[in-house]
Amino acid sequence: MGKHKASTSRGGRGKGARGSRGRPRSTSLRSQTRATRATTESQASQQPTGPGVIEPSLGDGPEIAQQATTSHSLQPPTSHQSSDGEVPPTRTRGRGQPNTNTRMPMADLEGETYRLLSKSIAEGTKVCYQGAVNSFQNFRIQYNLDTSWPASTEQVMAFIAQLSLNGLAASTVTQRIAALSYLHNMYEWQDPTKHFLIKKMQEGCRRGPKRKDSRLPITLALLSKLLPTLNNVCSSFYEACLFQAAFLLAFYGFLRVGEFTARGRLGDTKKIIQLQDIQVGNGPLRTMLVKIRYSKTDQYGSSTTLSIKENGILGGCPVVAMIRFLDLRRKNSGPLFCHINGLPLTRYQFGAVVKKALRSTGADIDQYGTHSFRIGAATTAALNGVPPDKIKEMGRWQSETYRSYVRI
Missing domain, CATH: 1.10.443.10 (Intergrase catalytic core)
Known part of the structure; x- marks a missing residue:
């Protein structure tokens, strides 16, 4: 090996109900709503409007997040209603000079909000998270489960079980659940991944046999x-x-x-x-x-x-x-x-x-x-x-x- 030096330059929806014997009550997957092929109108009513960076992939199957001018970032809304009933014009301004105007159009503020949220995670993480959300949506379609959002605790539990049976590493399971958590929090939905039972299932994955890097x-x-x-x-x-x-x-x-x-x-x-x-x-x-x-x-x-x-x-x-x-x-x-x-x-x-x-x-x-x-x-x-x-x-x-x- 040649000499090599590295120098750094600074530049569910609540707790699960329990039966009379204290065991977690399991909701049958087959009893859940079989709504994977809803009408276009019903899908449109479910479409989220929050500032998410990862797309929920509603409807007939997974969707890759649409690319804006910046890779994997969301487009800000085309119009926003102001308090006086008028739609403020959207304008762009250079980031080199400070803006001394104390009152900027709401469209600019919301556009900057979207930009900052888009930059909050690395590009590679966005790609991985989008793939995880798509994987979860494919799982729901495969089992004829309700594809609306937010997801239920029971669906996430079943998803973890499938990942485990397919032999995926605990780190992969953790990454996919983190993606679902990120999606729910970005859209301000109740986060099912925080449920006690889901946390315990993830712990069970980590305590299982380790996959050796071959x-x-x-x-x-x-x-x-x-x-x-x-x-x-x-x-x-x-x-x-x-x-x-x-x-x-x-x-x-x-x-x-x-x-x-x-x-x-x-x-x-x-x-x-x-x-x-x-x-x-x-x-x-x-x-x-x-x-x-x-x-x-x-x-x-x-x-x-x-x-x-x-x-x-x-x-x-x-x-x-x-x-x-x-x-x-x-x-x-x-x-x-x-x-x-x-x-x-x-x-x-x-x-x-x-x-x-x-x-x-x-x-x-x-x-x-x-x-x-x-x-x-x-x-x-x-x-x-x-x-x-x-x-x-x-x-x-x-x-x-x-x-x-x-x-x-």
């Missing part, structure tokens, strides 16, 4: 086999250089895939590593500085700068690979890793090329994932005698979770 590490030895295959796996010399630089940076930088790849071709790319975030020094052993704008443990963009030194490994040096890629890349600003047409490298594309390269080496592709670079970096560091506290610092872990990444 992903294998991409160690330095395996990485040295993957890099030469990219000349055959990739469609052009440019693409081969791009993925060689990405593979090496992911490994030596202990990177999470979301820190250097976009969610989709048209997704928000402002939070991933940009071209201007890379600086390479001069000298016999050059040092590369890499600015990590946002990460899982840095939701507010304080940023962290990594220092990666040239290691002298022929065909396996992250600094040399990066210089070669930058010589080919267009000089326009934007995401660091982009294709020759300017579109950003996506997580799907990165994962697909990883699997193709692994297949070329004869490895079992089902045992590896994009996170295998981070697992491999921690494992290789431990094999080279790097102290645990240093591994934790290099991987920017803020808890003892890093121990699970060391596979020795």
Whole structure:
């Protein structure tokens, strides 16, 4: 492993009724309203009007939250009735200069309210929460349950039971219930996830058998086999250089895939590593500085700068690979890793090329994932005698979770 330093720059509806024997009374799922195919008029009357960031997905099935001008944000209402009966005009103003007007139109205030609520959680969390809400709605449709909101305690309990029987990890169950809680609170509905029985079911999930992460590490030895295959796996010399630089940076930088790849071709790319975030020094052993704008443990963009030194490994040096890629890349600003047409490298594309390269080496592709670079970096560091506290610092872990990444 090359030397690597990280420095942070500051920049239900009440308690369930109980029977005569003190046991929780269970409401039969089959006895609930079978209203999954209501008329358009009845669905319209149920449509919520609160400032939610996650869509409830009413009606015939799940809906993905509609995108506004900003990814995953809600559009403010088109009109609002004022106290004097007139609809105040909506206007936009720059955020650079303070507004000295003490009375702004209500539309501006509500628009700003929506914006702040939309920014209250990370983009990735919004996507996960929307998927969880869609999953819950699909569950209700599958069992012919009432699809109106707010959800009942009994439905959420049954949903947790299904997730558990399907073998989902306790952390996944917790995430999906958190999404339902978030949705109900954003629309000011009574939150069924706070019910005593639901809390106990979640505790039961956590006390169950732990699911072991079966992903294998991409160690330095395996990485040295993957890099030469990219000349055959990739469609052009440019693409081969791009993925060689990405593979090496992911490994030596202990990177999470979301820190250097976009969610989709048209997704928000402002939070991933940009071209201007890379600086390479001069000298016999050059040092590369890499600015990590946002990460899982840095939701507010304080940023962290990594220092990666040239290691002298022929065909396996992250600094040399990066210089070669930058010589080919267009000089326009934007995401660091982009294709020759300017579109950003996506997580799907990165994962697909990883699997193709692994297949070329004869490895079992089902045992590896994009996170295998981070697992491999921690494992290789431990094999080279790097102290645990240093591994934790290099991987920017803020808890003892890093121990699970060391596979020795």
